[in-house]
Amino acid sequence: MKNTKLLTIKIVVFLLLFLTIPNMIYAQNKEEKIVYIIDFSDSNNKKFLVSKNKNHFIFRTFNKKKKEVQTCKWEVKLNDNQTRKLIVEIKKILENNKYTSDNYLFNIKQREDKMKLIFKNSSCSSEHKLYYLQKDCNRVFMMKMKRIEFEELIQSLEIKKEDI
Numbered sequence: 429m430k431n432t433k434l435l436t437i438k439i440v441v442f443l444l445l446f447l448t449i450p451n452m453i454y455a456q457n458k459e460e461k462i463v464y465i466i467d468f469s470d471s472n473n474k475k476f477l478v479s480k481n482k483n484h485f486i487f488r489t490f491n492k493k494k495k496e497v498q499t500c501k502w503e504v505k506l507n508d509n510q511t512r513k514l515i516v517e518i519k520k521i522l523e524n525n526k527y528t529s530d531n532y533l534f535n536i537k538q539r540e541d542k543m544k545l546i547f548k549n550s551s552c553s554s555e556h557k558l559y560y561l562q563k564d565c566n567r568v569f570m571m572k573m574k575r576i577e578f579e580e581l582i583q584s585l586e587i588k589k590e591d592i
Contacts, residue, residue, distance in 0.1 A: 460486065464584040466577060476571055478581065485511045485585065487547065489571060500552040502569035506533070515585055518545075518578055543578050545571045 460479040467475055477488045484505040491500050506514065510533055517529040521536055521543065529536040535546040550569035573581075 464581050466573065474571065476573070478584065483507065487569070489569060499554060500567050501554045502547070502550055503553060504547045504550050504569055511585060515582055518543075518582055522575060522579060522582075538575075541575050542572055543575060545573070545578075 460481045462477065462479050463485070464478040465476065473492045474489045475492075479486045479488070484507055487502075487504045487506065489502050513531070514534060517531075517534075517536055521527050521529060521538055525538065528538070532548065534548060535544075537544045537546075547569040552567050
């Protein structure tokens, strides 16, 4: 009788551990810390958020909801090397007004005091259509920001990269 109770307790504890440990590991990998955020403003009709989890920097944006505009959402994950490449390219553009960056990950252009960052191979994750008979929204992840906002983004990315 005692052996069966003891065996039952051992099985219950084993099952409990077997079921909870993978969830705890998954939750730790999923945990994100916000690195940088720009909210809607007069010059910026998108919300831009950068967060960091254990393995990636996650860049997200979505546009302001309006009657005449569909709400789109984008998300791009960059590992540390890709993020370092983005930082270097943004710094080069900030130093040289005529420099533009175009590679397999992103494209950065500038005009006057504004810069445009386009993540390649990104698409809207909202399930909507812009035109009749269109399969899905085909807009890409694009952020237009002032030079000073890009400087703030770089500072935030560098600080968070050193912390983690």
